[in-house]
Each structure stands twice: as C-alpha cells, then as structure tokens.
Amino acid sequence: MLENKKVAILGTGTMGRAIAQGMLNAGVMDTDRLLGTVRTEREARDVAEQVPFPISTDNAAAARGADVLLLCTKPKHVAPLMRELGEAGALDHDPLVICIAAGVRIAEIEAAAGVAVRVVRAMPNTPCLIGEGMIVLSPGSHSGEAELDLAVSVFQPLGRVLRLDEEHMDAVTGLSGSGPAFVYVIIEALAEGGVMAGLPRRVATELAAQTVKGAARMVLETGRHPAALKDDVTTPAGCTVSALLMMEDGRLRSVLARGVQEAARSAAGLGGAPDRDQQ
Ligand SMILES: NC(=O)c1ccc[n+]([C@@H]2O[C@H](COP(=O)([O-])OP(=O)(O)OC[C@H]3O[C@@H](n4cnc5c(N)ncnc54)[C@H](OP(=O)(O)O)[C@@H]3O)[C@@H](O)[C@H]2O)c1
Incomplete structure (x- = not known):
C-alpha cells in the first residue's frame, strides 16, 4: 500500500529518524518519496548530514506534497503544528496523519486541524530502527480500515503491529514505548x-x-x-x-x-x- 506514496516526517528527531531509517532499510520507501522537517535552519543542516533524504523547516510545503504525514514532534508541539497545517490549507488534499506523540489524544489532534482529517494514533518504539519495533495503532474518528491498513503498511516492516482502542495508549506508552x-x-x-x-x-x-x-x-x-x-x-x-x-x-x-x-x-x-x- 505504501508503493508510490510520499511520506513527510514532521519532526525528524530520534524517533522520526528511526522510523525513516527502518522504512528505508526494509526497502518499502525510497529517499525520493521521503521528506523530513525540523524546527530550525541550523538543525535542518545538522540532520541533513545524517539522513539520506531532504530536510527542511517548511512543514506546510512538506505536508502539501505528501500522502502520509508522520507527526514525530514532542507532544507539546503537536497541536500548534496541526493548527499551522490547517490554517495554511496544507491538509486540504486529505493526507493520512499518523501521530506518534505520547499522551496526545486523537480528539486533540483532530480539533487542532480545524478541518476533518484522517488520523491514526501510533505508539512505536526505538527498535523500529532495526525492524524489531513494537507498534500499536488506534484509528481516529474519520479513519477506518483503509486508513489503518495504510498505517500498518508503514509500520509492518518495522516490527510487530497491534491494533488497540485509544483508551489503552497510555499503558502501551508506559510498557512498549518506554x-x-x-x-x-x-x-x-x-x-x-x-x-x-x-x-x-x-x-x-x-x-x-x-x-x-x-x-x-x-x-x-x-x-x-x-x-x-x-x-x-x-x-x-x-x-x-x-x-x-x-x-x-x-x-x-x-x-x-x-x-x-x-x-x-x-x-x-x-x-x-x-x-x-x-x-
Ligand atoms: N523516543 C522514543 O523512544 C519514543 C517512543 C515512542 C514515541 N515517542 C514520541 O515521539 C515523539 C518524538 O520523540 P523523540 O524522542 O524523537 O524527540 P526528539 O528527538 O526531540 O524529536 C522531535 C523533533 O521534532 C522537532 N520539532 C519540534 N517542533 C517542530 C515543528 N514545529 N516542526 C518540525 N519539527 C519540529 C524537534 O526540533 P527541536 O529539537 O528543535 O525542538 C526535534 O527534531 C514524541 O512525541 C514522543 O512522545 C518517542
């Protein structure tokens, strides 16, 4: 399902890089379908030297060009980032938004977007880097089987994937995330x-x-x-x-x-x- 899909990693820190590298290692993603963002120009230059795909600070431009947005910022940056994307019209093409932030509820992400958005909440862990991750997925209110299947196609090559109701996500975070x-x-x-x-x-x-x-x-x-x-x-x-x-x-x-x-x-x-x- 990930074939020909473009993926933007918004917040290319430890976890964003682990997921990106995991997808590249597994051969399900090419560097020309992958784009990352970070917050500052200085960090963009640093990260660009460490990863084999382009890094920018323009979240809206990265989002507009992608089918799947992976939100990998710290929890406190998720809602402001979704607001930024919604206000810039960068969600108008209806990308799938996958958010890996600990403790950030799907309702928070959907409300911040300001438009109906397809969200899947995910809790991965760092062994995704070597294909031995544990990833749990929960669908948002505008997501169904197709969205979950697309999220599974992102994470399946990175480890073991489970689907659970969102109510379990904090427990999942405490056990397999941490x-x-x-x-x-x-x-x-x-x-x-x-x-x-x-x-x-x-x-x-x-x-x-x-x-x-x-x-x-x-x-x-x-x-x-x-x-x-x-x-x-x-x-x-x-x-x-x-x-x-x-x-x-x-x-x-x-x-x-x-x-x-x-x-x-x-x-x-x-x-x-x-x-x-x-x-
Ligand atoms: N680390 C884990 O093992 C793990 C496991 C499961 C889930 N998670 C979740 O994954 C998320 C990221 O964790 P992490 O450990 O990878 O943190 P991290 O290394 O600090 O990465 C976050 C990245 O997002 C960037 N960022 C912040 N605001 C941004 C914005 N507006 N636009 C674009 N980029 C922005 C940060 O830049 P600055 O440094 O300049 O702020 C940083 O590069 C967290 O929400 C965490 O709950 C982490």
Missing part, C-alpha cells in the same frame, strides 16, 4: 554482575543482550507463560532459584511493574500541556 529504556538498564545491570563475577565487560554485555533476546523469543515463540519458562531454569536447590529469591528480596518484580505504571501515568499528562516535555 520499555526499551528499561530493558537497556536491565542488560547493563546483568552485564555489571558478569563483570563482578570476572567476565570482560564486552563479553558480559554480549551474554546479557543475547540472553534477553533469547528469553524474549522463547516467550513470543512458545506462547508459554513466562513463569513456566522461568521454572524450567530453576533446578531445585540450584544457583538460579537462590539468585531469584535474592532479587525478590530487592523487590525486582514490583519495582519493574510500578515503573511501567508510573510511565503510563506520566504519559497520560503529556498531551496539551505546553509546559511539559516528553517521555
């Missing part, structure tokens, strides 16, 4: 333990990362409950159960669960709050 950061800390901590036990750091980091990857694939590919898979590793009176009990003493499980809950709570307050930054 989640890579939590997992990096876990990998770093596991590697630190390996270093403490005498492994060279490079080896310890490789062992930790592959172990997390392998365990994640076991959950996804066997469909078994994580607790059952954990039980397979815990030999009676062995070293694993001994370590697990120590981790439970440190409240590892509730710290992680409460962390996700806190990220979801925080995400819920990001939309329409000009004094707040992003996740």
Whole structure:
C-alpha cells in the first residue's frame, strides 16, 4: 500500500529518524518519496548530514506534497503544528496523519486541524530502527480500515503491529514505548554482575543482550507463560532459584511493574500541556 506514496516526517528527531531509517532499510520507501522537517535552519543542516533524504523547516510545503504525514514532534508541539497545517490549507488534499506523540489524544489532534482529517494514533518504539519495533495503532474518528491498513503498511516492516482502542495508549506508552529504556538498564545491570563475577565487560554485555533476546523469543515463540519458562531454569536447590529469591528480596518484580505504571501515568499528562516535555 505504501508503493508510490510520499511520506513527510514532521519532526525528524530520534524517533522520526528511526522510523525513516527502518522504512528505508526494509526497502518499502525510497529517499525520493521521503521528506523530513525540523524546527530550525541550523538543525535542518545538522540532520541533513545524517539522513539520506531532504530536510527542511517548511512543514506546510512538506505536508502539501505528501500522502502520509508522520507527526514525530514532542507532544507539546503537536497541536500548534496541526493548527499551522490547517490554517495554511496544507491538509486540504486529505493526507493520512499518523501521530506518534505520547499522551496526545486523537480528539486533540483532530480539533487542532480545524478541518476533518484522517488520523491514526501510533505508539512505536526505538527498535523500529532495526525492524524489531513494537507498534500499536488506534484509528481516529474519520479513519477506518483503509486508513489503518495504510498505517500498518508503514509500520509492518518495522516490527510487530497491534491494533488497540485509544483508551489503552497510555499503558502501551508506559510498557512498549518506554520499555526499551528499561530493558537497556536491565542488560547493563546483568552485564555489571558478569563483570563482578570476572567476565570482560564486552563479553558480559554480549551474554546479557543475547540472553534477553533469547528469553524474549522463547516467550513470543512458545506462547508459554513466562513463569513456566522461568521454572524450567530453576533446578531445585540450584544457583538460579537462590539468585531469584535474592532479587525478590530487592523487590525486582514490583519495582519493574510500578515503573511501567508510573510511565503510563506520566504519559497520560503529556498531551496539551505546553509546559511539559516528553517521555
Ligand atoms: N523516543 C522514543 O523512544 C519514543 C517512543 C515512542 C514515541 N515517542 C514520541 O515521539 C515523539 C518524538 O520523540 P523523540 O524522542 O524523537 O524527540 P526528539 O528527538 O526531540 O524529536 C522531535 C523533533 O521534532 C522537532 N520539532 C519540534 N517542533 C517542530 C515543528 N514545529 N516542526 C518540525 N519539527 C519540529 C524537534 O526540533 P527541536 O529539537 O528543535 O525542538 C526535534 O527534531 C514524541 O512525541 C514522543 O512522545 C518517542
């Protein structure tokens, strides 16, 4: 569906670049159908040196030439940007607007546009860069199956795609949107333990990362409950159960669960709050 479609990334920061690069890596997008924008001329020059497609500061011009607009600015910039586009008539050709901002409600995006606009809200994560992202999509009030299908064609090459009602988006943000950061800390901590036990750091980091990857694939590919898979590793009176009990003493499980809950709570307050930054 993305064939021959032009895509404008409005706000080509970390996430905008990850999505753009993911689409290019997957071969579903060409550099001549892709355009990015940033806020300042200086940033445009910097970003243009890092990406293989044109970067400008003219959101309206970029939007007018595109079939799909990917809004990748911080949450507080989304409504002003939609207002700018609506007032400039840059939405009159009825592009699909996909917004990835944490905490920004579809109703906010639609209202700011000032005209009827087809919106899909998306929550991706940074592993989109290597085709291992988790992306959740929710349709706006003027979007149906065709719009969701077009959004799926943008994100499918970048990872695993789920469709959920918008009411779940803050929880999704707290779990899979923020989640890579939590997992990096876990990998770093596991590697630190390996270093403490005498492994060279490079080896310890490789062992930790592959172990997390392998365990994640076991959950996804066997469909078994994580607790059952954990039980397979815990030999009676062995070293694993001994370590697990120590981790439970440190409240590892509730710290992680409460962390996700806190990220979801925080995400819920990001939309329409000009004094707040992003996740
Ligand atoms: N990072 C993640 O892992 C992640 C995951 C899921 C969703 N998200 C969402 O993705 C969005 C972007 O996050 P990020 O981490 O990529 O942030 P980021 O690196 O700060 O990127 C945002 C970009 O948008 C630019 N921008 C701001 N106002 C603009 C405007 N009016 N027109 C064009 N460009 C504009 C910013 O420029 P300036 O720096 O000059 O302001 C910056 O280049 C956020 O809404 C976040 O909630 C992020």
